[in-house]
Amino acid sequence: MVYALVLVPAILMIVGTALIFVLKDTMHAAVSLAFIFILNSLIFLMLDQPLLALIQLFIMVGGVSVYLFVGVASSSYSNFKHTNYFLFAGIAIVLFAITAYGAYSSNAFQSYQLTNSFGISEASAAFSMSSTIISLYAITFMLFILALGSLPLLNRLRVT
Amino acid sequence: MFNYLLLLCFALFSLGVAGIASSKHFVIMVLSIEVILVASSLAAISFYSYVVSASILPVLFAIWAIAALDVIGLVVFYRHLARHKVSLDVTKLTKFGEK
Numbered sequence: 248m249v250y251a252l253v254l255v256p257a258i259l260m261i262v263g264t265a266l267i268f269v270l271k272d273t274m275h276a277a278v279s280l281a282f283i284f285i286l287n288s289l290i291f292l293m294l295d296q297p298l299l300a301l302i303q304l305f306i307m308v309g310g311v312s313v314y315l316f317v318g319v320a321s322s323s324y325s326n327f328k329h330t331n332y333f334l335f336a337g338i339a340i341v342l343f344a345i346t347a348y349g350a351y352s353s354n355a356f357q358s359y360q361l362t363n364s365f366g367i368s369e370a371s372a373a374f375s376m377s378s379t380i381i382s383l384y385a386i387t388f389m390l391f392i393l394a395l396g397s398l399p400l401l402n403r404l405r406v407t
Numbered sequence: 408m409f410n411y412l413l414l415l416c417f418a419l420f421s422l423g424v425a426g427i428a429s430s431k432h433f434v435i436m437v438l439s440i441e442v443i444l445v446a447s448s449l450a451a452i453s454f455y456s457y458v459v460s461a462s463i464l465p466v467l468f469a470i471w472a473i474a475a476l477d478v479i480g481l482v483v484f485y486r487h488l489a490r491h492k493v494s495l496d497v498t499k500l501t502k503f504g505e506k
Contacts, residue, residue, distance in 0.1 A: 250411065250496065251408065253408070253411065253432045255414070257411075257415045260415070260419065260445075261415075261418055261422070264419060264422045264423070264426075264442050266424065266440070267426065267435065267438055267439070268422075268426050268429070268430060268435065270419040271437070271461075273432070273434045274490055276434070276435060277438070277439045278440055280438050280442070283442065283445055284445065287448065287449060290412075290449065291452055292445075294452060294453065294456045295456070296452060296463075297458065298460060298461070299452065299467060300463075300488070302467075302471075303448070303467075306471050306474075306475070307445075307471070307474065310475065311441075311474055311475055311478050314478055314479075314482065315478055315481070315482075318478075318481070318482035318485065319434055319481060319482055319485050320434075322489070325495075327432070327453050327496065329428045329430050329431055329432030329435050329496075329503050330426070330429050330431075330435065331430075332429075334428070334429040335425045335428075335429035335430070336425075337423075337425075338421075338424065338425035338429060339422050339425035341420075342420075342421035342425060342427075343417055343418055343421035346420065346421065347414060347417050347474075362464075383426075383464055384465055384468075386469055386472075388470040389501075390469075390473060390476050391472055391476075393476065394472075394476045394479050397479070397480075397483070398479075401477070
């Protein structure tokens, strides 16, 4: 039952992603991206992570997408046919085949199916993550500071 | 279930990379990066839901921070290009630098 429930947003996500490159207007592409964000948070909800789904919805749809609408997509500036469809489809199919074949042919998937541990034990993975949590927090903090600091800097350089 | 979610992540990642490679619109290329970030967040949360029992929040915060920084950079650069009335076709940006 859960498989079928996840299958619907999964298909809609792939269709929405393709629509970004098919639609000519950037506003429509941004709406399609917001649709993908909503479906992504829906999948989070199906994976029993309601808090993360809510945060994802607030940040990506409420923050990033709205900022994208207001800042870029609302003015239809510089519209032109932007994507070579055949090149897009060819690269996507080849890359998907390479990544999926590379993952499924490796021993990692087989060991995951046998031991339910994806080739590594839960304890070792949890330990490695706990040792990198501080660096991840530091990277996040640096990125936020960089984003905030870039605005007065660019204003001083008369870019904005 | 985990395998299907991982396949979805591969598909989204492939579409994002193909979008960057085949598109010449600056905004669409940045939207492709957002698609890749969506795929990475989905891979992270599926990995943590089925394999590792640890806190996923730092990873997701890092991904969300990169996505927000990406859009802020897009808006700033977009306004800069629009002020100088330059096309968003990335193949013409070299001419903009020669001015």
